[in-house]
Amino acid sequence: MKHSVNRPPTPDAADDQGKEPTLQEIINIKLIESGEKERLMELLRERLMECGWKDEMKALCRAYIKKKGRNNVTVDDLVHLITPKGRASIPDSVKAELLQRIRSFLVSAAL
Amino acid sequence: MCARNSLYTNIKPCKHLADYKLRRGFNGYNSLQNCLKTTRYGRSRVDKHDTTIPRCSFCNGYQGRLYKCLMCSSISCSSHVLLHTQSENGHEVAFDIDRSELYCCLCCDQVYDPDFDKVVVSKQVRDLPGGKSNGFEVCSGRSSKRRRLDSGIELDLKKSKQLISMRDRRAKSCYPLGLRGLNNLGSTCFMNSVLQALLHAPPLRNYFLSDRHNRDQCRKRSGEKLCLLCDIDAISSAMFSGDRTPYSPAQFLFSWWQHSSNLASYEEQDAHEFFISVLDGIHEKESKVRNSSKDDGDCQCIAHRAFSGLLRSDVTCITCGFTSTTYDPCIDISLDLEANNFSSSHVANKPIKTDEKMGLSTLSGCLNLFTRAERLGSDQKLYCQNCQELRDSSKQLSIRKLPLVLCLHIKRFEHSLVRKMSRKIDQYLQFPFSLDMTPYLSSSIVRSRFGNRLFAFEYDNSDSSAEYEIFAMIAHSGMLESGHYVTYLRLKNQWYKCDDAWISEVDEGTVRASQCYMLFYVQKMLYYKSNEDLSCMRISPRRDPCVSTAGCC
Numbered sequence: 001m002k003h004s005v006n007r008p009p010t011p012d013a014a015d016d017q018g019k020e021p022t023l024q025e026i027i028n029i030k031l032i033e034s035g036e037k038e039r040l041m042e043l044l045r046e047r048l049m050e051c052g053w054k055d056e057m058k059a060l061c062r063a064y065i066k067k068k069g070r071n072n073v074t075v076d077d078l079v080h081l082i083t084p085k086g087r088a089s090i091p092d093s094v095k096a097e098l099l100q101r102i103r104s105f106l107v108s109a110a111l
Numbered sequence: 112m113c114a115r116n117s118l119y120t121n122i123k124p125c126k127h128l129a130d131y132k133l134r135r136g137f138n139g140y141n142s143l144q145n146c147l148k149t150t151r152y153g154r155s156r157v158d159k160h161d162t163t164i165p166r167c168s169f170c171n172g173y174q175g176r177l178y179k180c181l182m183c184s185s186i187s188c189s190s191h192v193l194l195h196t197q198s199e200n201g202h203e204v205a206f207d208i209d210r211s212e213l214y215c216c217l218c219c220d221q222v223y224d225p226d227f228d229k230v231v232v233s234k235q236v237r238d239l240p241g242g243k244s245n246g247f248e249v250c251s252g253r254s255s256k257r258r259r260l261d262s263g264i265e266l267d268l269k270k271s272k273q274l275i276s277m278r279d280r281r282a283k284s285c286y287p288l289g290l291r292g293l294n295n296l297g298s299t300c301f302m303n304s305v306l307q308a309l310l311h312a313p314p315l316r317n318y319f320l321s322d323r324h325n326r327d328q329c330r331k332r333s334g335e336k337l338c339l340l341c342d343i344d345a346i347s348s349a350m351f352s353g354d355r356t357p358y359s360p361a362q363f364l365f366s367w368w369q370h371s372s373n374l375a376s377y378e379e380q381d382a383h384e385f386f387i388s389v390l391d392g393i394h395e396k397e398s399k400v401r402n403s404s405k406d407d408g409d410c411q412c413i414a415h416r417a418f419s420g421l422l423r424s425d426v427t428c429i430t431c432g433f434t435s436t437t438y439d440p441c442i443d444i445s446l447d448l449e450a451n452n453f454s455s456s457h458v459a460n461k462p463i464k465t466d467e468k469m470g471l472s473t474l475s476g477c478l479n480l481f482t483r484a485e486r487l488g489s490d491q492k493l494y495c496q497n498c499q500e501l502r503d504s505s506k507q508l509s510i511r512k513l514p515l516v517l518c519l520h521i522k523r524f525e526h527s528l529v530r531k532m533s534r535k536i537d538q539y540l541q542f543p544f545s546l547d548m549t550p551y552l553s554s555s556i557v558r559s560r561f562g563n564r565l566f567a568f569e570y571d572n573s574d575s576s577a578e579y580e581i582f583a584m585i586a587h588s589g590m591l592e593s594g595h596y597v598t599y600l601r602l603k604n605q606w607y608k609c610d611d612a613w614i615s616e617v618d619e620g621t622v623r624a625s626q627c628y629m630l631f632y633v634q635k636m637l638y639y640k641s642n643e644d645l646s647c648m649r650i651s652p653r654r655d656p657c658v659s660t661a662g663c664c
Contacts, residue, residue, distance in 0.1 A: 028164065074218060074221075077219075
């Protein structure tokens with residue numbers, strides 16, 4: 001049996017169970033409730049497609065699948081493979097735009 | 112492109128998903144559909160009605176991929192989903208909350224299931240603007256540009272909605288397209304059984320599916336109200352529509368009654384007689400349409416193009432050895448069952464198989480019997496051209512030209528003129544799924560009669576067209592007066608039993624064990640080709656919604 005692969009770390013939330021939610025969590029809840037998160041996700045998708053990031057990732061996956069054979073690759077393998085590369089190759093401009101959007105949201109939500 | 116298509120259909124669910132579906136059926140999917148929500152951007156995700164954020168039940172985390180177990184609806188994040196599977200037996204398949212995709216925790220992989228996708232896509236279509244009244248509210252609040260975009264989506268959606276409903280009906284069962292029960296209209300199983308076989312005969316199926324007989328045009332052209340071909344066409348489109356509810360071929364029955372009024376009654380008829388009469392009807396109608404007065408050459412009607420072969424009959428005068436040869440067209444071959452006490456010495460030139468000696472009837476035995484030289488009785492003296500008088504003679508049949516679709520009829524109903532009674536022969540007959548007709552061709556028969564002489568090769572058709580594959584078999588069970596006909600269809604190497612309105616999957620053993628009455632073989636090349644065609648047809652409706660969703664990602 002294949003075991004779960006190395007994944008991006010999840011926040012260590014075990015100890016703050018039952019405690020007051022952290023600031024990060026509050027922001028996240030606000031983002032979701034207002035529907036802003038959905039909009040941000042869509043914006044991010046659009047930007048990543050525009051700048052060719054998505055194609056780049058696709059090419060990486062294709063090359064990997066070709067190397068390993070179509071039947072020997074799982075989606076977990078692919079996630080594991082492209083996560084570090086994908087994170088590193090997101091253009092700074094996209095990050096900046098998103099950050100700006102989140103900032104202005106927070107201001108408007110007057111947290 | 113074909114290769115890609117076949118890849119698409121060949122995706123097998125992993126065994127965990129298959130297990131899940133076996134245990135739970137579609138219940139899980141359907142309840143999941145209710146909590147799916149389509150976002151403004153055309154994505155489906157799980158929407159909890161309360162505002163709480165879905166969290167992993169292990170670590171309480173809410174980031175990354177979250178999976179909802181299909182069995183118990185508990186939510187785990189990607190690092191704990193395996194833990195959940197290990198702690199709960201049978202909870203292998205989970206549902207990606209953000210993406211509405213299936214994930215098998217044991218395979219660590221995304222899994223695909225057309226039925227699941229159908230559930231998601233149909234929900235998506237229902238939710239998007241245009242489908243429901245709230246869509247207009249959303250539109251009105253936006254700029255005109257957006258509205259135009261929406262109406263574009265709307266149009267697309269209408270199209271895809273149709274596609275989905277079409278796919279919906281086609282994909283409802285995993286049986287190949289074209290399998291649909293026919294209702295019994297009162298002792299009409301003889302008709303249903305033959306129709307099933309006829310409509311799945313590759314040449315006929317292709318003929319009707321490619322709209323070679325157009326109902327509207329036919330009505331315009333001939334002005335007749337009743338047309339046997341139109342009604343078969345109607346049945347054919349009903350069978351291949353993807354709808355699986357049994358169909359009632361009442362209009363056809365009526366037309367057929369008009370065509371052969373001598374058989375019009377509520378009584379059970381002989382399936383073989385019906386078969387002949389239907390082919391006759393098709394031929395009559397088509398030659399009328401073609402308006403061809405040329406009776407020479409081969410008839411180009413679909414019935415004859417598919418079924419007609421040529422029999423050669425050699426009558427040899429025993430006194431002088433003069434042989435006169437005649438050729439007769441045939442649309443099927445009626446075979447006598449070998450008697451059980453059939454002595455093997457009669458098959459002079461043929462290799463005798465051991466099972467024939469055991470008294471087990473085989474199809475090859477029947478064909479041997481059919482093509483063996485037969486001494487005509489003294490009361491049947493024939494005029495010999497050479498001796499210029501009536502002589503004792505012997506007759507031998509062989510097949511000069513094989514048809515595309517070979518219909519073999521086993522004479523199970525014996526009519527004795529002497530005793531003035533009929534009876535049914537319940538003898539078991541063994542038949543092969545792949546049949547080589549080479550030994551019964553005229554070339555082989557003549558060669559075996561004369562040895563390797565040069566002139567014996569004049570009809571040397573040594574192409575591979577003598578190899579046949581079975582695609583349908585009509586079995587008769589019961590007595591002479593009160594029997595029942597059932598058709599076994601072989602599609603993609605799987606046998607299906609068509610018992611009037613009921614279609615079921617059966618294994619080879621069941622087919623071999625039943626009492627065959629009519630056997631339908633098709634040339635091997637055509638059998639494999641037609642199966643390929645079918646698989647292509649099966650994909651096309653599925654492929655389209657896929658393309659349309661791909662545009663959204």
